[in-house]
Amino acid sequence: xxxxxxxxxxxxxxxxxxxxxxxxxxxxxxxxxxRSGSFTAAAQLLRLSQPTVTTQIRSLERRLxxxxxxxxxRGVAPTPDAxxxxxxxxxxxxxxxxxxxxxxxxxxSVQTAPLRLAGPAELLGERVLPLLSPLVSEGRLxxxxxxxxxxxxxxxxxxxxxxxxxxxxxxRGRSLLTEPLMDEEFVLVAAPVWAERxxxxxxxxxxxxxxxxxxxxxxxxxxxxxxxxxxxxxxxRLTRSAELTVPDLRSVTAAVAHGAGxxxxxxxxxxxELLDGSLVALLEPExxxxxxxxxxxRPGATDxxxxxxxxxxxxxxxxxx
Numbered sequence: 296x297x298x299x300x301x302x303x304x305x306x307x308x309x310x311x312x313x314x315x316x317x318x319x320x321x322x323x324x325x326x327x328x329x330r331s332g333s334f335t336a337a338a339q340l341l342r343l344s345q346p347t348v349t350t351q352i353r354s355l356e357r358r359l360x361x362x363x364x365x366x367x368x369r370g371v372a373p374t375p376d377a378x379x380x381x382x383x384x385x386x387x388x389x390x391x392x393x394x395x396x397x398x399x400x401x402x403x404s405v406q407t408a409p410l411r412l413a414g415p416a417e418l419l420g421e422r423v424l425p426l427l428s429p430l431v432s433e434g435r436l437x438x439x440x441x442x443x444x445x446x447x448x449x450x451x452x453x454x455x456x457x458x459x460x461x462x463x464x465x466x467r468g469r470s471l472l473t474e475p476l477m478d479e480e481f482v483l484v485a486a487p488v489w490a491e492r493x494x495x496x497x498x499x500x501x502x503x504x505x506x507x508x509x510x511x512x513x514x515x516x517x518x519x520x521x522x523x524x525x526x527x528x529x530x531x532r533l534t535r536s537a538e539l540t541v542p543d544l545r546s547v548t549a550a551v552a553h554g555a556g557x558x559x560x561x562x563x564x565x566x567x568e569l570l571d572g573s574l575v576a577l578l579e580p581e582x583x584x585x586x587x588x589x590x591x592x593r594p595g596a597t598d599x600x601x602x603x604x605x606x607x608x609x610x611x612x613x614x615x616x
Contacts, residue, residue, distance in 0.1 A: 319391075321355040322384050324348055325363065329381045330455035330593045332470030333370035340455055370453070372469050378594050409437035410601035413451070414461030416442035417544045417564055418479075418588065423461065426612050427605065436601055452591060458602055460591045471591045477613040478585045481524055483577045484565055485509060485557040490575040498577050503529040506577070510538035510556030514547050524559040527584040548574075561586075563616060 327337035328348065338345045356363055363380070364371040373381065414423065419442060430436035441448070441457065445464045452460045453470055466473050485493075489509055497505045503525060513521055518533060525533035539555055541547055548565055551558045552573045568574035590606065 317358060318354075319388070321351050321358070322388060324351040325355050325377075326381060326385060326388055327455060328352060328364065328371065329373050329377055331370075332367075332372070332453045332593070336370070336454045367468060367470065369468060370470055373594055381594070408601075409439045410605055411439045411441070411456065411458045412461075412605065413441040413443065413448045413457040413459070415445070415463060415544075417561070418461060420545070421564055422612075422616060423609065426608060430604065430608070436604060438601075449591060452593065455593070458592065459605060462589045462591050463586060465587070465589055466591050470593070472594050473589050473591050474610075476588045476590045476609060477616045478587050479561040479563060481520060481559050481584045481586070482562045482565065482569075482579075483524060483528075483557060483559050484551060484569070484574045485577055486552055486554045487572065487575050488554055489557060490577060493577070495575075495577065503531055503533075506557065507535075511535060512539045512541075512547050512551050512556045512558040513537040514540065514542050514544055516540055520559045523584055523586075527582075528578065528580050 324337065324341060324343070327340050328334055331337045331340060334345055334348050334352070337343075338348045341348070352363060359376070359380075361374070361376050363374055363377040365374060366372075412419075412423075419440060424440070427436060427438065431438060441451075443451075445462045448457065448460045449462055449464075449466050449471070451457055461476065462473075463479075493505055493509065511518075511521065516537065518537060521537075522533045525531050539550060541550065544560060544564055547558050548560060548568065550556075552568050557577060562569075565574050569576060590609065592602070592606075
């Protein structure tokens with residue numbers, strides 16, 4: 296079954312090559328489709344109609360003599376030729392727009408566009424930004440950082456709003472390149488006052504039955520991390536609701552450290568509190584639950600030296616995370 300777009304486009308076989316001056320707008324449209332993985336998303340980014348985007352991609356394919364995209368159930372996938380073209384043109388076009396639209400650049404200068412990095416606020420604050428800040432101070436890196444939920448950030452990545460996303464879920468489909476970065480371990484914690492009141496030995500003996508009297512603190516009403524912990528460690532379904540929800544794991548950590556109740560946190564986020572005794576692990580199972588964090592990017596967007604530098608630093612540092 297062919298994945299080519301129906302209705303005769305792209306036509307089978309080699310497209311007839313056309314000559315003449317190349318309109319940079321065609322490359323700009325191509326890059327928007329390549330980065331967003333969708334003609335519709337590219338049209339929205341460029342403030343063009345979808346038929347105009349389609350016409351411009353057809354024109355570029357005729358100019359180059361080969362097809363650039365194949366249709367997927369959602370959006371399009373670049374061909375190998377498209378990936379090669381994106382690698383060649385992305386840097387120059389981004390630099391040209393930086394100069395043209397002034398993002399801090401002096402007239403006549405060519406300055407690498409800032410890297411648009413996104414991910415969970417807690418992971419960025421605890422791990423990523425402390426790692427990358429020295430590069431910023433040395434003038435080797437320019438960053439624009441966004442935070443949000445994984446599903447939203449991945450959709451924005453496909454739409455070209457980010458260059459690199461740290462995602463706590465694995466992206467689906469072929470429109471993004473994905474590599475595992477680190478595994479985050481989840482730990483059940485409470486303040487010492489609760490640990491003493493319950494008794495850690497009782498938790499080891501009775502499991503979740505020993506925790507019924509402890510208020511539950513989470514970052515969302517559907518209790519995603521806690522439900523996973525209960526299922527993985529206790530082999531039980533978590534049916535209770537939270538006494539306190541706050542949509543920021545750092546705030547959850549602070550509330551629990553001050554006695555609000557218990558919660559489940561990534562270990563990296565509460566390492567300091569576990570070391571200084573303001574939090575206590577209520578259980579240390581032999582097989583704790585883990586979650587993989589991924590680095591996601593669009594195909595072909597690897598020519599930006601900031602992207603290569605950040606990926607390299609993150610992958611090396613994450614070995615110790």
